[in-house]
Amino acid sequence: MPILEYEALEVALPGMARPILDGVSLSVAEGEAVALVGESGSGKSVTARAALGLLPAGARVGGQVRVGGAELIGADADTVRAVRTGKASMIFQDPRAGINPVRRVGDFLTEQLRLVGGRSKAEAEARVLELLGAVGLPDPPRHLRQYPHQMSGGMLQRVMIAGALTADPRLLLCDEPTTALDVTTQAEIMAILRRLQREKGLGLLLITHDLDLAAATCDRIYVMYAGRIVETGTAAELLAAPRHPYTAGLLGSSPPLHGELTRLVPIPGSPMSLAQSAPGCAFFDRCHFAQPGRCDQAAPPLAPLGAGMVACHRVDELANSAAQEIR
Amino acid sequence: MTPTTLLRVAGSAARRLLGMAVTLLVTSFLVFSSLYLAPGDPASFLVKGRSASPQELLAIRQQYGFDDPFPVRYWHWLEGVLHGDLGRSYLFHQSVGEVLAARLPATLLLVGVAALLIAVLGVGAGIVGALRRGTRTGSAVLLLVTVGAAVPSFVAAIVLRSVFGVQLGWFPTIGNGTDLLDRLHHVALPAIALSVTFMALVTRVTRSSMLDELRREHVEVALSRGLPRRTVIRRHVLRNALGPIVTVGGLLVSGMLVSTAIVETAFGMSGIGSLLVQCVDQLDFQVVQAIVLLVVAVFVVVNTVVDLVHPLIDPRVRAAGGAR
Amino acid sequence: MSISTSLLGNPLGALRRIGGGPLTRVSTLVLVLFVLAALFAPWLSPQDPTFGELGNNFVAPSPEHWLGTDGGGHDTFSALIEGTRTSLVGPLAVVVFATIGGIAVGLFTAWRGGWVDTVVGRVLDILFAFPALLLAILAVALFGKGLTAPVLAMAVAYLPYTARLVRSLTAQEKVRPYIAAYQVQGHSAVFVALRRLLPGIMPTVLAQSTVNFGYALLDLAALSFLGLGVQPPTPDWGAMINQGQAAVLQGEPLSAIVPAVAVVLVVVAFNVVGEHLGDRLAGRES
Numbered sequence: 001m002p003i004l005e006y007e008a009l010e011v012a013l014p015g016m017a018r019p020i021l022d023g024v025s026l027s028v029a030e031g032e033a034v035a036l037v038g039e040s041g042s043g044k045s046v047t048a049r050a051a052l053g054l055l056p057a058g059a060r061v062g063g064q065v066r067v068g069g070a071e072l073i074g075a076d077a078d079t080v081r082a083v084r085t086g087k088a089s090m091i092f093q094d095p096r097a098g099i100n101p102v103r104r105v106g107d108f109l110t111e112q113l114r115l116v117g118g119r120s121k122a123e124a125e126a127r128v129l130e131l132l133g134a135v136g137l138p139d140p141p142r143h144l145r146q147y148p149h150q151m152s153g154g155m156l157q158r159v160m161i162a163g164a165l166t167a168d169p170r171l172l173l174c175d176e177p178t179t180a181l182d183v184t185t186q187a188e189i190m191a192i193l194r195r196l197q198r199e200k201g202l203g204l205l206l207i208t209h210d211l212d213l214a215a216a217t218c219d220r221i222y223v224m225y226a227g228r229i230v231e232t233g234t235a236a237e238l239l240a241a242p243r244h245p246y247t248a249g250l251l252g253s254s255p256p257l258h259g260e261l262t263r264l265v266p267i268p269g270s271p272m273s274l275a276q277s278a279p280g281c282a283f284f285d286r287c288h289f290a291q292p293g294r295c296d297q298a299a300p301p302l303a304p305l306g307a308g309m310v311a312c313h314r315v316d317e318l319a320n321s322a323a324q325e326i327r
Numbered sequence: 328m329t330p331t332t333l334l335r336v337a338g339s340a341a342r343r344l345l346g347m348a349v350t351l352l353v354t355s356f357l358v359f360s361s362l363y364l365a366p367g368d369p370a371s372f373l374v375k376g377r378s379a380s381p382q383e384l385l386a387i388r389q390q391y392g393f394d395d396p397f398p399v400r401y402w403h404w405l406e407g408v409l410h411g412d413l414g415r416s417y418l419f420h421q422s423v424g425e426v427l428a429a430r431l432p433a434t435l436l437l438v439g440v441a442a443l444l445i446a447v448l449g450v451g452a453g454i455v456g457a458l459r460r461g462t463r464t465g466s467a468v469l470l471l472v473t474v475g476a477a478v479p480s481f482v483a484a485i486v487l488r489s490v491f492g493v494q495l496g497w498f499p500t501i502g503n504g505t506d507l508l509d510r511l512h513h514v515a516l517p518a519i520a521l522s523v524t525f526m527a528l529v530t531r532v533t534r535s536s537m538l539d540e541l542r543r544e545h546v547e548v549a550l551s552r553g554l555p556r557r558t559v560i561r562r563h564v565l566r567n568a569l570g571p572i573v574t575v576g577g578l579l580v581s582g583m584l585v586s587t588a589i590v591e592t593a594f595g596m597s598g599i600g601s602l603l604v605q606c607v608d609q610l611d612f613q614v615v616q617a618i619v620l621l622v623v624a625v626f627v628v629v630n631t632v633v634d635l636v637h638p639l640i641d642p643r644v645r646a647a648g649g650a651r
Numbered sequence: 652m653s654i655s656t657s658l659l660g661n662p663l664g665a666l667r668r669i670g671g672g673p674l675t676r677v678s679t680l681v682l683v684l685f686v687l688a689a690l691f692a693p694w695l696s697p698q699d700p701t702f703g704e705l706g707n708n709f710v711a712p713s714p715e716h717w718l719g720t721d722g723g724g725h726d727t728f729s730a731l732i733e734g735t736r737t738s739l740v741g742p743l744a745v746v747v748f749a750t751i752g753g754i755a756v757g758l759f760t761a762w763r764g765g766w767v768d769t770v771v772g773r774v775l776d777i778l779f780a781f782p783a784l785l786l787a788i789l790a791v792a793l794f795g796k797g798l799t800a801p802v803l804a805m806a807v808a809y810l811p812y813t814a815r816l817v818r819s820l821t822a823q824e825k826v827r828p829y830i831a832a833y834q835v836q837g838h839s840a841v842f843v844a845l846r847r848l849l850p851g852i853m854p855t856v857l858a859q860s861t862v863n864f865g866y867a868l869l870d871l872a873a874l875s876f877l878g879l880g881v882q883p884p885t886p887d888w889g890a891m892i893n894q895g896q897a898a899v900l901q902g903e904p905l906s907a908i909v910p911a912v913a914v915v916l917v918v919v920a921f922n923v924v925g926e927h928l929g930d931r932l933a934g935r936e937s
Contacts, residue, residue, distance in 0.1 A: 102643070112553065489904040581782045589877060593896065
């Protein structure tokens with residue numbers, strides 16, 4: 001049974017031309033690492049937050065989100081709290097914004113155990129010190145008494161990870177966990193996350209805009225564009241042979257991690273805002289292969305292709321060749 | 328706290344206290360020299376309205392050293408003030424210190440009760456206004472703030488006195504009262520009248536400060552960890568919103584002290600505020616000068632204390648080394 | 652300026668152009684009505700407010716006395732209309748002096764910078780410790796009752812608010828390229844500051860002054876209420892409330908309530924309009 005499962009999740013804000021999420025289906029099995037990749041504004045963060053019952057205020061919501069079998073859409077407060085305090089935790093992008101700056105780090109780490117878990121202060125601190133050791137923070141007792149501004153971004157992100165683990169979750173949601181950090185720290189944080197995920201057999205959903213990072217870290221990848229999943233497959237497949245023009249574009253627009261730097265090919269144009277909508281493929285305006293009269297008529301469905309799935313009208317014609325070419 | 332942080336905290340506290348001393352010195356000089364702005368001879372100005380024999384005028388001349396150079400006069404006066412000698416009231420034939428001391432308790436009670444009302448109701452309304460934003464309750468708070476900020480204490484006094492004092496007869500309309508309960512009964516309406524404007528300001532600041540903090544990402548993080556909303560509001564929103572609320576509270580102190588003049592006069596209470604009005608009216612300048620100095624000094628001291636306490640409310644201030 | 656000239660042509664059109672919600676429009680209307688009342692008071696007030704008809708005291712509102720009479724038989728409506736003049740002229744003088752002085756101090760210190768800026772900044776900080784009403788009361792103690800001394804004292808008390816605003820706005824503008832361009836062209840600093848920089852920041856300063864007007868009106872009304880400001884028989888709202896106090900205890904609150912309502916109305920209107928102006932400027936910038 002998957003630890004996290006979305007079925008046709010739809011989230012719409014009143015007054016907007018298109019929904020934030022439009023029929024998102026996605027699953028993460030126990031012990032599996034899955035990435036959700038997309039540009040900012042594609043809806044990937046909203047997707048992740050939905051797994052904790054955090055939805056934009058006033059949004060209209062449809063579909064299903066299940067965490068460890070518990071349905072979250074339309075759930076009562078107790079169910080939501082049970083998910084948040086034992087099934088799933090989230091690691092946010094910027095630890096400096098995500099940890100209350102006027103309270104001590106120890107306070108952030110222990111508050112869930114003390115205030116919801118009913119543990120004593122001593123019990124909570126013992127547990128937290130253990131976790132701080134596990135995320136590789138030197139001299140944990142000293143850090144408990146510090147304030148966030150007294151620690152570096154990388155150390156704070158370790159604190160955030162330890163804080164996410166205090167409730168022993170089975171699912172870890174990571175929303176761009178390394179974007180706010182400097183490059184050397186990024187690799188360390190990702191290594192810690194992968195090690196913990198494997199050791200504890202956690203399900204992991206990594207939200208990122210970086211397809212290479214996703215491929216290096218995760219087993220499977222979902223690519224999201226304008227609130228829809230446009231391609232999914234195993235990390236190796238997707239990286240070797242992207243089939244949606246958008247996926248191919250993402251690969252072309254990021255510098256290769258290894259090997260020499262080839263010319264970067266940016267995706268032309270900018271992503272569609274919530275105020276815009278299109279009757280056809282949302283990527284139509286920016287696509288090299290868009291065919292007027294076909295691609296702008298109806299949105300392409302997400303259809304199985306090989307081991308993965310792709311949402312593109314021209315996927316058969318383009319096959320591998322064209323997508324390879326643009327790479 | 329490491330020794331270096333401790334040193335830095337002590338250093339910034341010392342700097343603030345020094346700044347306070349300088350400000351107090353300058354304000355005392357301004358208050359002192361104001362006497363010499365008055366038209367005519369300062370000695371006869373001080374006994375204006377009362378018949379003074381040449382001997383009395385001579386005594387005043389000697390006491391104030393009007394024949395000394397100006398800085399020397401200031402120095403003598405300041406020495407006296409620092410020793411608690413604020414001069415003599417010609418109206419009450421007592422030392423100014425005694426006149427003030429007799430009326431201080433009533434004013435302290437009035438200001439204290441008003442401050443309590445402001446802290447509880449003002450902050451409370453601000454919290455409700457922020458949490459219920461966009462609803463009927465939230466709009467009601469906004470309306471109350473707009474109207475309340477424009478209702479001066481003398482209007483509030485007239486209305487409260489008319490409705491609850493005269494028409495309904497629930498509260499006394501004049502005087503200070505005798506024992507503690509009676510005093511509280513007497514001070515209720517004046518304290519409400521005094522607090523209305525300031526309550527509106529505190530509500531407004533609390534509301535906007537809460538709204539700022541509600542938007543912070545760490546609030547979402549706390550919610551995502553399953554903490555009850557009420558707990559998150561208390562521990563992460565209200566706690567973080569305290570800084571601006573306390574700062575504004577400190578700035579309101581002088582306005583409140585001056586407004587006691589209006590409220591005490593309107594309710595026929597005897598206190599520092601009504602004393603100020605009485606002494607301006609009857610030209611007892613020594614007392615006026617002392618009260619002006621007192622109000623400004625309290626303001627400066629309270630705001631220095633607020634500055635000193637600020638690092639406890641927001642540890643980030645401590646890191647900045649107390650830079651303004 | 653443009654509001655008053657266009658008002659002569661098409662009053663409703665002008666009101667619509669002000670924009671904002673219904674609250675802003677009503678507030679503007681309230682202000683216009685009171686300003687008109689102040690301008691045409693002698694023609695508008697039906698009776699002589701200083702003439703007290705003995706035996707005609709505490710008359711209830713009637714066609715003859717729209718808002719009744721006070722304890723001395725004076726017509727409350729007429730006193731309200733005539734009192735508009737003193738009640739608005741005082742704060743106007745305070746705000747005009749404080750604005751001119753604040754602009755001068757703010758422009759000069761920001762333009763000069765350095766130690767002048769630091770020292771003047773400190774002095775302004777110290778002035779903040781003196782509430783306007785306290786300075787006004789001190790002025791009365793020194794120079795006697797009336798309007799002149801308190802108005803000047805309050806102008807000094809309000810000056811730091813404008814000065815601080817002008818200082819920070821000028822400091823922001825001064826580093827913009829267009830200022831340097833004017834100076835390169837050989838224009839004098841005074842010319843650039845007054846003719847090129849000032850017009851740009853003036854709307855923001857006026858928005859602040861509009862809000863200050865409301866507070867100055869409150870302070871001056873309070874002073875008259877204490878019997879230290881405008882002296883009877885000169886009609887004034889604060890003085891009217893003061894006179895009406897005794898009547899409140901006799902269960903005849905109307906002659907005190909009427910001017911009190913007028914004070915609150917005008918102050919609310921000034922706050923609403925001032926904040927609307929501020930919001931509109933903030934919106935234009937972002």
